[in-house]
Amino acid sequence: MDVHEARSLFRELTERDGRVDPGELDAIWAVLPTVRPEEMLGAWKGGEFDTGHPLNGMLEKAGWYGKTFHSPHDAKPLMCRNETGELYSNTELGQGEASLWTVEFRGESTATMVYDGRPVFDHFKWVDEDTLLGIMNGKGVPAEGPFYYFYLERAPESGAASGAVPGAVPGAGEGA
Template identity: 30%
Template structure:
C-alpha cells in the first residue's frame, strides 16, 4: 500500500506525521476506503492484517461499516459486526500468538454469524490532539478512529482505544471499485 505501511516506524514518528497533516471534514470521507496497518510496535500491530481486513465504507455520516472483508472470490466486500468479532480485543492484544492464528480463514468461515448489513459506526467531528477533525465512532465499542488527510486520496487514521495508552495507526486509500454485498 505504500511507504507508510512498508517500513516500521515509531509511535512518536507516526504522531508527528499525523499532527503535520490537515484535518478532514466528515463529508470528505464518503466512499469506500482500502486500509492497511502502519507498524509502530503497537500491541495491535499485525492483528487486522491477520484477520484479512480490507477497509471501511462511509455511505453517509450515519451509515458507516468499519470492518470490511473481501468475499471469497474477491469481487465484492462484506461488513463484519465489530462487537461480535472484536469485543475481547483488549485481552487478545496481550497474546502475541493471536496475531499469528489463521484469523482470516476463521472469520471467513464465521461470515454467516459475523456479517451485518446494519451500520456499526458513524462519523462526527471531534477534537483530538487539539484539532477538530472527522472521527469514526463505533456504536458498541470504546473505539474512535480519528482521521487526518495525507493527500486527496489518502488518510492517516489514529485508533483511540480505551485501555491502550497509545494510538494504533492505519492508512486508508480511496478505492470505490468494490461494492458491499
C-alpha cells in the first residue's frame, strides 16, 4: 500500500458503519508520514474507529469533542462539551492534562501525547495536512495491542494554518 491508497482507505473507514478491522488501520499507519509536536498545535475535532476495543463509545458518552494543543507542554487531551454545548478540558476524566513529545513507536519517531495522570500515550501520524491518525497505547498494553484507534481533524476554529505534510507529494491531495 502506498500513501495515496492509505489516504483513500482511511477516508473509506471513517465513513464505514460497523466494525473496522484493526489490521486495515495498521496497514494505513505503516505508510503514513510521522509528525513533529510543533506541527500539531491548535484545536482538533476527534472521531474513533469501531474496532471492538473496550474504549469504543466511552469518549462519546463523556461528550468528547477532540484535543487542543496550545504548545508541546500544554496539551488538552479530553476537550468535551458540557450540557450547554460549551467546550471544556475534562481533567477529571483524564486525571490531568498532557504534553507532546517525540517518541519511538513501531520503529519510527513521531509526535506522541503523554498524559499527565495516566500511563497512556497517543501516537500520531499525518493522513493529510489537516488530519491525523492516532493510536492509543500505554502501560499494560501488549506490543501487538489491542490498541484504540482514533483520528483528529483540524478544527475550523483552531486558527492554526495548515502546513505541509512531511513526505507528502505536492498536488497529491484527495482524488489524486
